[in-house]
Amino acid sequence: MLAPSNLSSGCDQAFDQRNLDWYIDKAVQVVVFMGGISAIIFIVGIFLFITKEGMGFLIDTLDLQEFFGSPYWEPSDEDAPEYGILALMAGTASVTGLAMLIAIPFSLGTAIYIAEFATGKTREWLKILVELLAAIPSVVWGFIGLTIMNPLIIELFDVPVGLTVLNAGIILGLMAAPIMTSIAEDALKAVPDRYREAAEAMGATRWQVVFKTVLPAAKNGLLGAILLGVGRGFGETMAVLMATGHAVNIPGSVFDSVRALTATIAAELGETAVGSDHYQVLFTIGIFLFLITFLINLTADLIVRGIRKS
Amino acid sequence: MKSKLLIAAIIATSTLITLNAEARTLIQNKGSDTLVNVAQAWAEKYRDANPEVAVAVSGGGSGTGIAAMINGTVDIANASRKMKKKELKSAKKQGQNPVEHVVGYDALAVYLHSDNPAKSLTIAQLADIYGRKGKAKKWTDLGLNVPGCKGQKIIVVSRQNNSGTYVYFKKAVLGKKGKYRMGTLDMHGSKDVVDLVENTPCAIGYSGLAYATDHVKLACISSNGAACVSPSVATASDGSYPVARPLFMYTNGEPKGAIKGYLDWINSDIGQCIILNKGYAPIKKVSCK
Numbered sequence: 001m002l003a004p005s006n007l008s009s010g011c012d013q014a015f016d017q018r019n020l021d022w023y024i025d026k027a028v029q030v031v032v033f034m035g036g037i038s039a040i041i042f043i044v045g046i047f048l049f050i051t052k053e054g055m056g057f058l059i060d061t062l063d064l065q066e067f068f069g070s071p072y073w074e075p076s077d078e079d080a081p082e083y084g085i086l087a088l089m090a091g092t093a094s095v096t097g098l099a100m101l102i103a104i105p106f107s108l109g110t111a112i113y114i115a116e117f118a119t120g121k122t123r124e125w126l127k128i129l130v131e132l133l134a135a136i137p138s139v140v141w142g143f144i145g146l147t148i149m150n151p152l153i154i155e156l157f158d159v160p161v162g163l164t165v166l167n168a169g170i171i172l173g174l175m176a177a178p179i180m181t182s183i184a185e186d187a188l189k190a191v192p193d194r195y196r197e198a199a200e201a202m203g204a205t206r207w208q209v210v211f212k213t214v215l216p217a218a219k220n221g222l223l224g225a226i227l228l229g230v231g232r233g234f235g236e237t238m239a240v241l242m243a244t245g246h247a248v249n250i251p252g253s254v255f256d257s258v259r260a261l262t263a264t265i266a267a268e269l270g271e272t273a274v275g276s277d278h279y280q281v282l283f284t285i286g287i288f289l290f291l292i293t294f295l296i297n298l299t300a301d302l303i304v305r306g307i308r309k310s
Numbered sequence: 311m312k313s314k315l316l317i318a319a320i321i322a323t324s325t326l327i328t329l330n331a332e333a334r335t336l337i338q339n340k341g342s343d344t345l346v347n348v349a350q351a352w353a354e355k356y357r358d359a360n361p362e363v364a365v366a367v368s369g370g371g372s373g374t375g376i377a378a379m380i381n382g383t384v385d386i387a388n389a390s391r392k393m394k395k396k397e398l399k400s401a402k403k404q405g406q407n408p409v410e411h412v413v414g415y416d417a418l419a420v421y422l423h424s425d426n427p428a429k430s431l432t433i434a435q436l437a438d439i440y441g442r443k444g445k446a447k448k449w450t451d452l453g454l455n456v457p458g459c460k461g462q463k464i465i466v467v468s469r470q471n472n473s474g475t476y477v478y479f480k481k482a483v484l485g486k487k488g489k490y491r492m493g494t495l496d497m498h499g500s501k502d503v504v505d506l507v508e509n510t511p512c513a514i515g516y517s518g519l520a521y522a523t524d525h526v527k528l529a530c531i532s533s534n535g536a537a538c539v540s541p542s543v544a545t546a547s548d549g550s551y552p553v554a555r556p557l558f559m560y561t562n563g564e565p566k567g568a569i570k571g572y573l574d575w576i577n578s579d580i581g582q583c584i585i586l587n588k589g590y591a592p593i594k595k596v597s598c599k
Binding site: 075076087159246248250259267268271273 | 370371373374376377380381394395396397400442459460461463465470471472476477486487489490492493494495496497498510511512513
């Protein structure tokens, strides 16, 4: 015969048994937790790595005024290396800017059509195709720029070379558009149907519903979509490397060749001795790029989250 | 049945791989794009003669090869320029001791579109085109009129800044303190330069003579008012062509064993005939079939 107290403690022991199941349970918990925070670990790890490689140079050797103010990029010169990224920034900015001019009308138009007008099969097909467009590897886009756009631009605009801001801008615009479309469509979907119903009840036409009611209500989400597109443009490397002509240059028109910050890292990092000044200055550019894309994505995310809450 | 076959296949392949690894000495060889074609030809011919030694060749530019030598990941680094003082210093710091071997000479040709009427260019004119202080922005500035070139703008084609060709051309044409001008199209390989010039009437570019095709024109180069000299294997060997340079292979320390055998073979008549056939000048007089 057992006393009640004994019984309860025996039960506790049974629950507290550390058998195989208990260990599996714990292990799964840990794995899931690690999975959950892995993104944070990776982003911190990457940031620490880039900073470790580039920070020493940033503090000791680099003249920030030269870095941001000089257009001359000649880091491999033995006697007097020059580390100015002004022209590289101008290259990245001009290509991204043109890409946005192309991508914004395209992606917003597609998003409005998919979200507000298309129905049934058309809509499903369009969504699938847009996602397919987003899945094309960037090197394929670069190849299109190099082999199709280059002669086309030479032919159409009567210019000496086709590897220019225009070429890279179009390619990058087409690359950024699908992602922007998906996010913009989400933002339009997030506008409650009662807004549309109310507008229609007031006698608004379909266009008036879209332009006067849905777009203003989805404004923040659309802005977020555009910002994410800008972030994509800043970070894109391969297509830009192949389509810009890779010339350190401050562009005067869209028919000038330029070079992007990302493309510079991609083209030069593999060929520098680990730890050399050239190697470190490329990582300093990396820090700079990381900060910019981080800020852009953070802003976009905050804006998008802002509308979800309200 | 299927799985048994698969296992047998896996065992067979892995034994083959291990057998191969035991039987062969592997020499890692990396660097200069100028030298990569020759290095590959050497490696292939050497394998036929000495099956126990395998040479793995890859390009990427002199900077890549030298960086790999400093980092200790290659046995032989190919370079179309000398190692810089800084590079030697960092190699010593990493415990490497690069030793230089000249394996041939290369004439650096100036490429023009086949429609370009220019017959000869002086070093001063090249400096005007390529240099930061240069004044030639249009072909008309040089007194030329290039048919098919819109606006006569000179499209200046250069190389990425780790290329040995880039460094050598800068020194030879722009002087020790010279700098390239902004807005040059920096191609990522010797062949890319020639390809672009071939398709662009306005363009001028430089690359090793070995990359010449029938569809481009090679400029005759004159320096210091002397008569112009066309780039060729002969003018590169006798030193009359003004933009010719030695080609190097670097080893870590004096070469020993398989690496020494390979380098000796490269400097032999057989090796030097291969480099001659590829369009470079050999280091000595050789008679080839």
